[in-house]
Amino acid sequence: MTGGDGHKRMGNIEASDFATSFHIPVLCKAVTEGLITKTGGVYVDTTLGGGGHSAVMLELLSPRGRVFGIDHDVEALDASCSRLVADMERGRFTPLRGNFEDIERLLEEAGEAQVDGLVADLGVSSHQIDAASRGFSYLAEGALDMRMDMRGGRSAHEVVNSWDRGMLKEVFSTFGEEPRSGRIARAIVEARPLESTTELAGVVRGVVPGREAVRTLSRVFQALRIVVNRELEVLERLLEASVRVVRPGGRMAVISYHSLEDRRVKRFFRNGNFEREPLRDVYGNPLVPWKERMRKPIQPDAEEVEANPRARSARLRIAERTDLAWPPDEDVQTIRR
Numbered sequence: 001m002t003g004g005d006g007h008k009r010m011g012n013i014e015a016s017d018f019a020t021s022f023h024i025p026v027l028c029k030a031v032t033e034g035l036i037t038k039t040g041g042v043y044v045d046t047t048l049g050g051g052g053h054s055a056v057m058l059e060l061l062s063p064r065g066r067v068f069g070i071d072h073d074v075e076a077l078d079a080s081c082s083r084l085v086a087d088m089e090r091g092r093f094t095p096l097r098g099n100f101e102d103i104e105r106l107l108e109e110a111g112e113a114q115v116d117g118l119v120a121d122l123g124v125s126s127h128q129i130d131a132a133s134r135g136f137s138y139l140a141e142g143a144l145d146m147r148m149d150m151r152g153g154r155s156a157h158e159v160v161n162s163w164d165r166g167m168l169k170e171v172f173s174t175f176g177e178e179p180r181s182g183r184i185a186r187a188i189v190e191a192r193p194l195e196s197t198t199e200l201a202g203v204v205r206g207v208v209p210g211r212e213a214v215r216t217l218s219r220v221f222q223a224l225r226i227v228v229n230r231e232l233e234v235l236e237r238l239l240e241a242s243v244r245v246v247r248p249g250g251r252m253a254v255i256s257y258h259s260l261e262d263r264r265v266k267r268f269f270r271n272g273n274f275e276r277e278p279l280r281d282v283y284g285n286p287l288v289p290w291k292e293r294m295r296k297p298i299q300p301d302a303e304e305v306e307a308n309p310r311a312r313s314a315r316l317r318i319a320e321r322t323d324l325a326w327p328p329d330e331d332v333q334t335i336r337r
């Protein structure tokens with residue numbers, strides 16, 4: 001870390017110091033150590049949640065350092081703004097309401113074009129899961145909603161009650177990697193209308209009884225959540241925008257919680273796209289806007305998982321923006337493999 005203007009040492013970072021009843025931040029030390037290269041720099045927390053990662057960053061940055069926090073959930077923004085009110089008043093923390101797929105517009109409106117780093121801690125917060133009324137959990141009775149941004153868009157109710165059997169099967173198999181997707185889709189269509197999380201869970205338990213049901217329920221609820229919030233699509237848009245938003249030498253840290261997300265992050269950091277080999281110059285050198293800081297993702301250790309079981313499936317990848325113009329200049333001859 002550069003700067004040296006009285007900032008706190010990384011070694012003191014303990015997740016428990018930054019935990020709130022809203023959310024316990026995951027892999028705090030690894031995120032901030034890997035992300036912050038300038039203590040007086042500008043960073044964006046693209047998934048503000050309870051503000052845990054933002055709070056750690058603000059603690060480590062010098063008084064000149066700044067953090068923008070993006071979330072599309074008003075409850076997350078409210079919780080973080082109360083927590084970070086002193087930094088807001090000092091102009092060190094700025095909340096931005098919106099979807100991180102619109103990061104370029106959100107930053108432009110806030111008067112910022114490029115920044116020194118981005119963190120994305122994907123998925124839902126503990127608060128969202130625990131608030132039964134939000135409909136994310138099969139363990140609590142709630143309306144079938146699952147929208148992180150409650151201002152609009154389709155809810156799980158609409159998907160479950162109006163999508164045809166083929167589309168539901170596709171959702172469970174693609175986004176939940178659920179082996180019994182066809183049977184579950186048929187059972188849902190036969191049981192409609194379904195109003196609550198517990199009614200939906202009952203239908204799934206009818207197809208997969210006993211202990212197996214818990215894993216199936218997780219996959220079915222995950223799949224619905226992904227489709228309701230367009231999670232994979234907006235992640236791809238964020239990664240594409242990151243190349244323009246992060247300055248050369250700046251970093252991006254992404255924590256994923258399932259393989260569909262992690263695969264996209266890995267491919268983008270390695271290849272600069274989601275489905276092909278990287279572009280190459282005429283000498284065969286790969287042209288990639290990011291350089292991975294480590295090949296294997298960082299996972300929480302046993303101690304962190306014991307203290308916070310929701311960290312169990314976390315995978316952190318960090319990359320550094322190269323100085324390659326992106327997309328590559330037209331005069332750099334490229335070949336596709």
Ligand SMILES: C[S@@+](CC[C@H](N)C(=O)[O-])C[C@H]1O[C@@H](n2cnc3c(N)ncnc32)[C@H](O)[C@@H]1O
Pocket residue numbers: 023024025026046047048049050051052053054070071072073076098099100101121122123124125126148234
């Ligand atoms: C896992 S939580 C982040 C927790 C946060 N790192 C902390 O330490 O408190 C994910 C948060 O990101 C938000 N979020 C998820 N996808 C988003 C998106 N596409 N745009 C904006 N916010 C998003 C969710 O609403 C949720 O509050």
